[in-house]
Amino acid sequence: MPTRTRHGRLRAVASALAGLLLVGGAASPAHADSTRSQQWYLDAMHAEEMWKITKGKGIKVAVIDTGVDPTNPDLSGQVLDGLDLAPASRAGDEHTDYEGHGTGMAGLIAGTGAYGGGNGSFGLAPGVKILPIRVPAETEDNMGFGRPAYLAKAIRYAADAHAQVINISMGSAVTDADLTAAVKYALDRGSLIFAAVGNEAEKGNALVYPAATPGAVGVGSVGKDLRRSSFSQYGPQVDVAAPGEEMVHACGGKTGLCKSRGTSDATALASASAALIWSKHPTWTNNQVLRVMLNTIGGPTDGAKRNDSIGYGIVRPRIALQNPGDPGPADVYPLPDLKAAEKTTSPSADASASQGAGAPAKGDDTGGTASAGKDSGNSTVWVVVGVAAAGLFAAVVAAVAISRKRRRQLPPPPPPGMPMQQAPYGGWQFTQPGPGSGAGPQSGPYDHGGRQ
DSSP states (O other): BSSSSSSSOOOOOTTHHHHOOOOOOOOOOOOOSGGGGOOOHHHHHHHHHHHHOOOOOEEEEEEESSSOOOGGGGGGGTOOOOOEOOOTTSOOOOOOOOOSSHHHHHHHHHHHHOOHHHSSOOOOTTTTEEEEEEEOOOOGGGTTTHHHHHHHHHHHHHHEEEEEEEEEEOOOOOHHHHHHHHHHHHHHTOEEEEEESSTTTTTTTTOOOTTTTTEEEEEEETEEEEOOOSSSSOSTTOOOEOOSSSEEEEEESSSEEEEOHHHHHHHHHHHHHHHHHHHTTTSHHHHHHHHHHHTTTTOSSSSSSSTTTBTTOOHHHHHHOOOOOOOOTTTOOOOOHHHHHHHOOOHHHHHHHHHOOOOOOOOOOOOOSOEEEEETTTEEEEESSSSSHHHHHHHHHOOOOOBBBOOOOOOOOOOSSOOOOOOOSSSSSOOOOSOOOOOOOOOOOOSTTTTO
């Protein structure tokens, strides 16, 4: 979810609670000589080193988003036929990206760099195939309240299509039992779900689903300094983190190249990380792939098992490929939230009001719905307000509006040896995050010779 509040303005106080949070990012022009030289996160994660082992071949990643454009040069040959859940009023199908966001996420995952004879943008796992599933925009699904139904249907389709990894770089501030059941269905079918936790940390920090749904892996964003991005939402729903700032990647539109930031981007890199590991170990189950990701992660430095800023830590697929350790039991989900949710007989009254009846949220290791947590990376208190939240939500329903985000495009990179020219932006306008400090620095997730 780059920090883009896509396509529009914040129209009302309630959008953080009841609108769709299609988490996007801010954009600015690139000035380096090549696209690849701007992709700092690939250097930090030692992409070329990993690509000597695997590029993700044999893995299918479902991208539940705004569509994926298969004509983008960096995605040529990477995009399969999928499913279109957008209304008939939307032109095209799942291969028609109505905002460019889905193509951007696919580019971060599977971009091949083919543009300009190899001068394009690369994804972290350029050997995977993308299964596009297009879902409606916020204004087409009852102001966000219809979002769980579309996401549930998309997740079930992806699982039935045997997508090992399901990437959801979007979300909803409301949920229901169908979405919770769909996540569990996908896990039972052998898939892994990675979902963005949202970009409204400074604007309410509300829970976003399915990132907060038990069984989905909630992904937060970090920058080059390995701190939680100021926009990245925090709390018990955060399981892992990945780079999500100054991201350069393929996208839709005239130029086919964008720069963005957000937990959307971080989610795409987490999905690609899982794809690389799974490609190297195709006989592993979803539980084993996730367990190895967690076992090799760059964790918090405060001595805790996890914190609410980056969860259990920053993904390190290179370490997982080199020294994965014991993948553990094939049939046991490694995160505690799923078992905790199964022990919960019914949600609390507050949870029912703000999340939807029968739809538990992630909690701590002992079970229960989402509870107050501490943003240990920022030394600030994260409080889930019970009765007050329910009252606010009721007021919000009366005046709900949608926060949407748009991203600016970059001009296409010049041929090698030619300087990059700054060109006018086309069609994207991002909301920049406000000032704020991230979490405390995390030690050594990427040992990349000092390049952060």
